Amino acid sequence: MTLGQSLSVSLVGLEGQLVTVEVDIANGLPGYTLLGLPDAALTESRDRVRSALVNSSETWPNRKVTVSLSPAWLPKSGSSFDLPIAVALLAAQQLIPEEQSRRVLYLGELALDGHIRGVRGVLPSLIVAHKAGITSAVVPWANRVEAQLMRELTIIPMPHLRQLLRWLRTGEREESVELELVSPIQESIYDFADVAGQAPARLAAEVAAVGGHHLLLTGPPGAGKTMIAQRLPGILPELTREESLEVTAIHSIAGGLSTRSPLANDAPFVAPHHSATRVAMVGGGSNAIRPGACSLAHRGVLFVDEAPECDSGVLDSLRQPLESGSITIARAVGTVSYPAHFLLVLAANPCPCGKFSGRGRNCICTSQQVRRYLGKLSGPLMDRIDLRVQVDPLSRVELSGPELGESSSDIRERVVNARARAFKRFASETWSTNSEISSRALRITYQPERCAMNFLHAELDRERITARGLHKIMRTAWSIADLSGHVRPTLADTQLAYTLREGAES
């Protein structure tokens, strides 16, 4: 028989489909045809596979080789098909046992000398394979840590084609030590203890961490906006295994696991530059749809410094993920949904020159420029931001004081407790954080104390807040109540929430 078969996965976003790689070796002039809508990188696989086989002392059939990737209608991309093609080629020549090539999933790019190189998207591919009933998979050695997160599958990491073939023929493997899945204990270099003063901003960060409220920090350059934002992931609760798998899968597709350990369970922090395009922010691309910054920040913090400098539309493109916690991207190759449940932190100078604060004495901007600057943050976007705080320049007293601020681990403990309280309260609801309480539930079940409501209604009557603003304040008040251990938001909690929302005029 001159037919060989092996299995691989083609990903479209986080979803994917099992792909059968079939190889037929027929009599005829030597040639190689690759079927099944391959992209450029995949078309080049012929030369990689050929060199890798020859350099691993295997034979290349000097016949008419037809490789078919089925389902044929699905566009396929990337170099991870090198390995399954090589295996199917050898199976077609009866050089390896057939049942091994048919049952096992193969992922990997081949180097010309036969080494198996790491590829993107290993974890999501394995998840797809598991759902399709595959029980074992050969992955590149470089991806072994990420792959072993998928405990339901037998993972066979392989560094070289030669070693893989030895295992296929004899069942021998050099090393089969199970890696210990211990997440690296990383001491974050960012600790809230380093932040001097800035009590309102620290409080806002804590409240944001409890309820998942989005945050706007305004203040002159050098006041500490970036410092506070960078320290926010450090006070968020650790990710659960499911969340961590989700985050790792997204980073795997984006190819970012070199910077983020696959086992990490801390909340990701993503800070795109303000020159980022819309595609960089939400994801996109023509061949393969890649996740953008907002998906990479899933379960973590998305920090946009100098937010008013962003091109118009870039920040507004975040409105859909802010609302639904996921982003759907439609392109010619298909429609892809990535999760994008993040905490948005915006930082802005008060004016183009940055000095319009306090009495604004050194500011050289015209009043019109000042007004226009923060106006660039659109109304609908600002509406979704519950906390707006002013970060004022530090005074001499605050900066020269010897005592450090409260450390991140202390704050995190409070946050975790407060979140647990909220989690218990929302046990029968569809949401789990305060920022997600529906307005209907706010009116019926989750009302603050009566005097607090009176205060809010009075503010509403004076037209200082809108109806939507009222609901936003109630949600924030719940987070503050959770922090201070109150069963229901008190008047003080609600007033604090009001100040945190209306603090910075916009």
Added chain:
Amino acid sequence: MAHETNNKSGNRTIGAFGEDAVVEFLRERGLIVLERNWRIREGEIDIVAKLADGTLVFVEVKTRTSVAFGHPLEAINSDKARRLQRLALAWLATHQSLGCDYRIDCAAVLISTGGKYSVEYRENVL
């Protein structure tokens, strides 16, 4: 490759040797060789033979003394394949045989030291 394969005449002798080998190979299998090295301006057909049932067989022979530069049949790329097709039709036209069944075969002859050789024969390659 110490012998005279480096010059043109050496290659021609090797080519002729390979063609002789294939002619013998075909005769052993009961084909009648009609013509050898049929040449027109567009090129040359190495061997024209006839099967017992009347099917015409055009054979392109590739002879090599080593596989250092790839398998002999790899030298037949799509351009060359198209030329073989055209030449076959030209032969049929000049011999008033258009409409006959025909096929195009390729043979690879690999000469090893000591005058031994092997023939690899592929039928109906186009």
